[in-house]
Amino acid sequence: MVEMTRQEAEIKLRKYFNINTFYDEQWEAISRILRGERILLIQKTGFGKSLCYQFPAICFEHLTIVFSPLIALMRDQISSLQALGIAAKSIHSGQSVEENKQVIEEAKQGLLKILYIAPERQENSTWRDEIQNLKISMVAIDEAHCISQWGHDFRPSYKRIINLVQQLPKYLPILATTATATKRVEKDIADQMAGELTILRGNLLRDNFKLYVIDIKSNDEKMVWLARHVPRLEGTGIIYTGTINDTEAINRWFEYLQIPSKAYSGRLNSDIRVEIEEGLLNNTWKCVVSTNALGMGIDKPDIRFIIHTQFPQSPVHYYQEIGRAGRDGKPTVIILLYNPEDRDLPEYFIENAKPSEMLYEKVIRSIKSELLGQYELMKKNNMTQSQVRVICADLLEQNIIREVYFEKKKKYEFIPDSEPFDHSFYEKIKAAKRKELDSMMEYAEMKSSRMEYLCKHLGDASDREFTNCDNTKLPKHYYRPNSHLENEFRKFSKADFPILKVETKKTNMINGIAGSYYGVTNVGNLIHKCKYENGGNFPNSLLQLLLKAFDSKFGKMKFDLILYVPPTVSGDLVRNLAERVSDILRIPISHDLVKIRKTSAQKMLHNRHLKKDNVEDAFSLKDSQAVVGKKILLIDDIYGSGATIKEIGKFLTEQGADLIVPIVLAKTVGSDKL
Amino acid sequence: MQHAAYWITISHLQRWTNAKINDLIKKIYIDNGADLESFFSLSVSDWENDYSLDERQLLSLSEAKEQVANNAFVAESLIHQGYELIPLISEEYPPTMKENLKMNYSPPLLYVKGNKQLLMEDSVAIVGSRKASSNGMKFTENVAKHATQNYQVVVSGFAKGIDRAALDFAMKYTGQSIIVLPQGITTFASGFKTYYQHIIRGDVLVLSAFHPKAPWSVGLAMARNPIIYGLANHIYVADSSNTGGTWEGVKDGLKKGRTIYIRKPEIEEDSANADLIDMGGTAVDMYGKPISHEKMKSEVNKQKEILEGLSENIVDILAEKALTAKEICTSLNTDISYQKMSVLLKNIDDVEKVKVGRSTKYRVKIPDIFDLQVSQN
CATH class of the missing domain: 1.10.286 (GTP Cyclohydrolase I; Chain A, domain 1)
Structure with missing residues (x-):
């Protein structure tokens, strides 16, 4: 506990943070923390929630541990703290083991004031060993809404924080913060944290926001609208899409139009993500096109616009995502491109958030029979990683299994005498989510104040006037056709070929190209007919697309040989396709690439480990000298996980091939059914 | 918690x-x-x-x-x-431990995983040395089997030899067992893997009184013994040498006034069990049944009689030629094992051992002046 008057505190505040005064609400939270209390602080983005633990942290004698869900979030906080000369560091999976060790060492020596960690860190044995040697003054929990299943961003690992809080000594101050907690989530967090908890809730009005909803009838209209309006918007912004593929598609469209932009998603590796985040901070691009993976904790004060091309699952999601803009209080444009038909996507996510009950039972049975890890469960049950993750998280939640750590490996253990799995709980959550989705559409379709609607929805009961949307004082906007841009978009679409990302340092294979996306128009249907319904050879239209794609990227390259992927089920289709390509491009074909053992159809295997095992060392060359020093064009019909192509690339490299370029008719995206 | x-x-x-x-x-x-x-x-x-x-x-x-x-x-x-903590003040704290170890020695906190109900059951500890004798093993099996049939829980220390056997026999006869660790409970990964099925079926409880991260050490292995004794209503010793954990543990237990059942060794065994019996341990037979004082005496006498009766005959047989213990048994047409016979022979004053080729033979002691050629067959 630290005794300090507001006056004394503000002197310290100027010295360490270059800020003159606290807001009253900040001081209330801080003075309570300094007295050793436990606080849940619900305040809008830009309020200065972080200061409410950062300031006490420098007043306390020992370390403050901050739980934070995202590395990007930690990174941002730390760089601004370090700029102020405050000793703050983090331990996370993006750093090397040595770096993390070094940080722990500094914490042990008392050199740090603030240490950021992810809740998952409790799984790490080094951390568990070392934590005993740290002296702790305070614990803070960022984005505390992740604790609640009823929240929009529940994270199972946050459950562990609750268990920890219940064990922490009563006299240790704790601050949990969030910008988005409905009344229900607030109550849930308070119930779970138990003990003496004070809830401080602020108002959620962001009056610098200008909220618009623009009715759109098709994907093409969206593309045209973006092309016309994004360059005219002031400053830098974010375009949120519903899928990773959309981020890439819009980004390619912007590249075509020469609008500086970047596509961002959780699928990118961390170096690239950091690069894009930094570019965003420095206004390197007009916009970043992203899934909702970007933003939480991006500490950029002047994001001037946010456009959603797909409406999110709930008003809470929406408030959270737009909350990242305009922290500097200056006017900020918030636009939703609304097409009621887009409901399919969020509905799909809600309906398919959970695997079938049967799969749950399957996992329970496996874990009952032996101790298994995630990878073993995937292999044993032919399940995807995300299925296993979701199932295990739910079984943990229902106390049917638990996690144990043996020799640094995480295994799942069955809990004796546990209740049978109860699927109905998720039906309740699903129903609640469907209702939330309805509310989101209500937001888009309503005729009264949008800001008021969002604030009320998030539990802000304060009585104020909200006039910052196109239903109140701002003009209404409509989609206007634009024939020039519509033509451009058609031209762009015809030349927009999917890239096959197969390049690694270990092989001589480079990224290839596909004639089309599998799910687009009727390409998938055509291929399916030929492959599985005896529809004969692949039609000419597909071949033409393939050749066009080839020409766009590799037209000027010289090839010595065409090889094709030997079939599992579809007979001579690919061979015939390769022969036609060989004829047209006048590149000799070889039939030397063969399978030396039977493999399963890759599409029947539901995770990449099984797919990789399925094709590993399955190929051979009849003439071992056939590819030595050659530049090879490798042909297949569909590109899914890429495991087969990659395996052949590895094999041909070993056999002495100089260069391998894969080309295929179509590339699948995430949810495509083959 | x-x-x-x-x-x-x-x-x-x-x-x-x-x-x-x-x-x-x-x-x-x-x-x-x-x-x-x-x-x-x-x-x-x-x-x-x-x-x-x-x-x-x-x-x-x-x-x-x-x-x-x-x-x-x-x-x-x-x-x-899934590790559970049972503090001294908890209703789940085993009453047997409190009663046996009192406030002076009871560990203030127990770390467990598995079926906690086992702490409330009637229990039998089987202890013994890491180098178990075949009789010790047999005894352990008998006692574990009997305990299992009587719904008693077998408590053991997960050391090599008798401890491990006690656990495995209890499992073999589908009984229940408490493993008392000489280390912190989080360092027992391999054991949790091996006994995973038994643990989730509720047949095994793993218990440690030490800091959860403490690695195995001799000190903790010694400190673990009183906890085994504390957790058990009945203590059986299968094998003890005259040093080490079992020996010290039993001495400590006897000092604290516990009844400790000690397998009565066969006379040919190289075992300190007899010494522990002399120090106040209760002798039991191969099935763990206490041997009464009279019975013990009569057994000793009986053995003496057999010995006396036999020794005359043996001397007679050996007067003619040197024989191996086995050959002596055959000639006497007795069902005494030849190991036992060799111990008997040691105790007959008139007989001496002699090495013939690879085998050990016995002959009647001969005054040095005779230079008797030992028969080669």
Whole structure:
């Protein structure tokens, strides 16, 4: 506990943070923390929630541990703290083991004031060993809404924080913060944290926001609208899409139009993500096109616009995502491109958030029979990683299994005498989510104040006037056709070929190209007919697309040989396709690439480990000298996980091939059914 | 479990004996009607006044207080992984332990995983050396089987030899067992893997009284023995040599006034069991049944008679030529094992051992002046 008057505190505040005064609400939270209390602080983005633990942290004698869900979030906080000369560091999976060790060492020596960690860190044995040697003054929990299943961003690992809080000594101050907690989530967090908890809730009005909803009838209209309006918007912004593929598609469209932009998603590796985040901070691009993976904790004060091309699952999601803009209080444009038909996507996510009950039972049975890890469960049950993750998280939640750590490996253990799995709980959550989705559409379709609607929805009961949307004082906007841009978009679409990302340092294979996306128009249907319904050879239209794609990227390259992927089920289709390509491009074909053992159809295997095992060392060359020093064009019909192509690339490299370029008719995206 | 971090903190106070720790716990909960949470919220001067602690104790408690927050992280991790903590004041704390070890020796905190109900059952400890004899193993099997049939829980220490056998025999006869670890409970990964099925079926409880991360050590292995004894209603010793854990453990147990059943060794065995019986252990037969004093005497006498009766005959046979123990048995047409016979032979004054080729033969002692050619067949 630290005794300090507001006056004394503000002197310290100027010295360490270059800020003159606290807001009253900040001081209330801080003075309570300094007295050793436990606080849940619900305040809008830009309020200065972080200061409410950062300031006490420098007043306390020992370390403050901050739980934070995202590395990007930690990174941002730390760089601004370090700029102020405050000793703050983090331990996370993006750093090397040595770096993390070094940080722990500094914490042990008392050199740090603030240490950021992810809740998952409790799984790490080094951390568990070392934590005993740290002296702790305070614990803070960022984005505390992740604790609640009823929240929009529940994270199972946050459950562990609750268990920890219940064990922490009563006299240790704790601050949990969030910008988005409905009344229900607030109550849930308070119930779970138990003990003496004070809830401080602020108002959620962001009056610098200008909220618009623009009715759109098709994907093409969206593309045209973006092309016309994004360059005219002031400053830098974010375009949120519903899928990773959309981020890439819009980004390619912007590249075509020469609008500086970047596509961002959780699928990118961390170096690239950091690069894009930094570019965003420095206004390197007009916009970043992203899934909702970007933003939480991006500490950029002047994001001037946010456009959603797909409406999110709930008003809470929406408030959270737009909350990242305009922290500097200056006017900020918030636009939703609304097409009621887009409901399919969020509905799909809600309906398919959970695997079938049967799969749950399957996992329970496996874990009952032996101790298994995630990878073993995937292999044993032919399940995807995300299925296993979701199932295990739910079984943990229902106390049917638990996690144990043996020799640094995480295994799942069955809990004796546990209740049978109860699927109905998720039906309740699903129903609640469907209702939330309805509310989101209500937001888009309503005729009264949008800001008021969002604030009320998030539990802000304060009585104020909200006039910052196109239903109140701002003009209404409509989609206007634009024939020039519509033509451009058609031209762009015809030349927009999917890239096959197969390049690694270990092989001589480079990224290839596909004639089309599998799910687009009727390409998938055509291929399916030929492959599985005896529809004969692949039609000419597909071949033409393939050749066009080839020409766009590799037209000027010289090839010595065409090889094709030997079939599992579809007979001579690919061979015939390769022969036609060989004829047209006048590149000799070889039939030397063969399978030396039977493999399963890759599409029947539901995770990449099984797919990789399925094709590993399955190929051979009849003439071992056939590819030595050659530049090879490798042909297949569909590109899914890429495991087969990659395996052949590895094999041909070993056999002495100089260069391998894969080309295929179509590339699948995430949810495509083959 | 509530207050786990406080319990971890107070149970592993540096340089405090269990007696001292338990005494403090008693003062907190019974005398002052308080709990650990309020105790750790007190100032040092409150501690001094309310608990009359000396300076060294106050210092170590102040140091420990700084560990409570850290131990919360340790506690969370333990609970997350399904380890349970049973403090001295809990209703789940085994009454057998409290009764046997009293406040002086009972560990203030137990870490367990598995079926806690086993702590409430009638229990049998089977102990013995790491190098088990075949009789010791047989005995262990008999006792474990019998215990299992009587719904008693087998308590053992998971050491090589007898301990491990006690556990495995209990499992073989589908019984239940408590494994008492000589280490912290989180360092027992391989055991948890091996006994996974038994644990989830509720047949095994793993228990440790040491800091959850403490690695195996000789010191902890010795400290573990009293806990085994403490947890058991009945103690059986299969094999003991005259040094080491079993030997010291039994001596300690006898000193504390426990009844300890000791397998009566066969006379040919090289075993310290007999010494432990002499020191006050209760002799039992191969099935764990106590051998009464009269029976013991009569058995000794019977053996004497056999010996006396036989020795004459043996001397007669050996007067003609030297024979191996086995050959002697055959000639006498007796069912005594030849191992036993060789022990008997050692005790007959007129007979001596002689090496012939690879075999050991016996002959009647011959005065040195005769240079008798030993027969080669």
